[in-house]
Amino acid sequence: MAFLATSPSAPAIAGSKFSTLSYSNDLKASQLGSFGPLDPFHFASIAKVTSVNASKGRRLVKPVNAEPKRNDSFVPAAASTIAAPEVGEKVELKVDDYEQMSRDLDGASPLEIMDRALEKFGDDIAIAFSGAEDVALIEYARLTGRPFRVFSLDTGRLNPETYQFFDTVEKKYGIHIEYMFPDAVEVQALVRNKGLFSFYEDGHQECCRVRKVRPLRRALKGLRAWITGQRKDQSPGTRSEIPVVQVDPVFEGMDGGVGSLVKWNPLANVEGRDVWSFLRAMEVPVNPLHLQGYVSIGCEPCTRPVLPGQHEREGRWWWEDAKAKECGLHKGNIKQAEAATLNGNDTRLAHSKGNTALPDIFNSEHLVTLSRPGIENLTRLESRKEPWVVVLYAPWCQFCQAMEESYIQLAEKLAGSGVKVGKFQADGEHKEYAKKNLQLKSFPTVLFFPRHSSQPIKYPSEKRDVDSLMAFVNALR
Template sequence: MSTFGMISHATTRAVSANARVTARKDVDNRAQRQARVTTSRGKRTVETRANASEIDAMNENFASQTPLQIMDAALEKFGDGLAIAFSGAEDVALIQYAALTGKPYRVFSLDTGRLNPETYELFDKVEKHFGIKIEYCFPEAQAVKDLVNEKGLFSFYEDGHKECCGVRKVKPLRAKLSTLTAWVTGQRKDQSPGTRNEVPACQVDPVFEGAKGGAGSLVKFNPLTDATSQEVWDFLRVMGTPVNELHEKGYVSIGCAPCTRPVLPGQQEREGRWWWEDASDKECGLHSGNLSAEAKAAQDAREATEEDLFKNSKVHALTRADIEKLKDEATHAETTIAVLYAPWCKFCQRMQGGYENAAENLSPKGIKFVKFRADRDEKEWSKENLSLESFPTVLLFPKGRSGYVKLGSERRDADSLQIFIESIVGKL
């Protein structure tokens, strides 16, 4: 069954479901505020821990179910021990699904202190539309004060976003989740293929712990994982759900104001977040468990010896002297494209096939493909001289010109590389 195969049925139930929610609004809200596990059938015992076999069984069932059915099952199983994480973006669909179940539900949001005005306005609209009170989580004032006084208001542009996110988002989230047994997120596989393409509908949270502490103490539901952006927006439109006005201005993935910008047609959603960093860092820490343990180990062992990359005969290896000479040429005699890489970097590894294919196809057309290993002793020099910010970095040295042009996109397949080259030097 299609992920959204039940939307039409859900829509026909919307009026009656919303009527039930409205009629029971006072009772449900009071139940949420008092943290009671109560439904229209009375008190019930909810799960506080899950094991791997239970998770596997749920995922097997969820494979043929809709987001509405997954949400209903999550609320049924965990009751008031579960809360929906709401970021102020299209994950408002989660709240709409929860309302359609007719069950009591809780919603929480992280107020980092740096959200867009439109996001705060949406919080207010959502509370009024659904008759709920969002549980707001705030960072520790002293931690924010210390960070800003030491590094300024925009340190993340230089040091990376993870320190700021750690203070403003991860720590408050960790504190909130330590009071729960399950939570619901709006993650989708199509949001960022680099980090979210293996997100399951249900999992034992790989990063955070719940109220009982220890392994299996927190379950994470991702009802929208198999949905596309188009399907989510079709649902929001047909239900008349309030949405963030930033979406009308080209914003897709919405976070803090300084770290969010609109995306262009054809870009992945998460390319509008922390655009100065590579795809490997496009998680703020809330969902860092999307990266496998093996991938994390590889990231942590950056100096480890790995087999070299880009070994195709059409790709020439450069020394520092070679690439420094290329950089300093007054006029380039030929068009050269260079990849600054580290063998241990999984994104460099993924790029290898596309780069080598492009070399095979475009070398006969006068494009020279080169590589320069820019980690270890070459990293600081490359940062200073070749605009290295993350791996891989792709530079184009156009024939007849000086200097280079840096590839700004995260798309590094053969077709995208050709588009990049032709956009600078003309049709090949």
């Protein structure tokens, strides 16, 4: 089931205000001052797009959902009358041509990238909208003055605020979002066999495959290209090398086969704070959940707010390894990340041609660096002269890097107190040992080794400020 969606006739944006319905309860990005400083965002290329050529011929827009219509499908009558300007004849490019195009656009603004994508693919491209800050994509599309289409995956488990936000966006931009839904039979089988919350035990991939990946696959079968809100700074292990434009490595488009779908990432080189600066400057409505500490927003059971100092992806599938936090929509990113590992040794992808290992972190005279034999001896001791607090970490992990200052402060506060503070680099060849013997599930993991117990106690909280860590230690020493 899908709603047909395009933008209305494009407005002239030079010297005029975009005409929209106004709602007093709309939450604007300008109200969210807590999401980083208002850094200037570059709008230089906006002025060059002032109007749309509406004099060309018109044709019907094809729905995103390429499957044959079922008797129970619902398509509004207005869908058959929505039209868009005819675009020029498309010239298919080879993979190498898209790689060159990505290099050429690497320094371009998101507006320029969006304009190029919409110009090239016309009716055969659509924006993937999740209900989070990728509403910026819709605003950029409006600013190009070109018709555009928007689709979203309704998993059936989104927050109420997200559904309300969808309605606000539709009214603001005068569009109908094309919603894609999971197959009811597949959802029914999953829930009956495994319950409503099996992902907490089995991992999120199976549920996401049913509720998100397969509906997305159906949607993309009706397109030749799609536009995502991926950014390099969103995920430490899976998105650090995403290009501006690429041949989709996972999904197929309407022509079928490898290379039949092109993926555009206009925000790839933009930092999150700059996205928010843009949203505030343009007074774009945003999801009310952002006011509650949500940054990356997905399904309600799998999303939670993040605290200051935490990375935005820590709010997604928080019970799993931080490296693999993808639902499957961008599975190709995980393959790229895995290609950068060497015999189990994790290194962060370098932005240069070669991969380089990062320098160590948690460096302090008050911290003891434990080797593999050292941590094994500490674990075997049933009676210790002093209790220990130890962080299991990986130098490439952004979450570990984020808590470095607070952990060093903890070591300074505990110096001379009778509590030893240590660190153990638990990635690479030591990771399996740490998972089996040290309760490691994700980085960083903080353990407290009491004086008279061989069993370490795992710090259970995501709060990694020095006061929270100190409270944990004081409660146990």
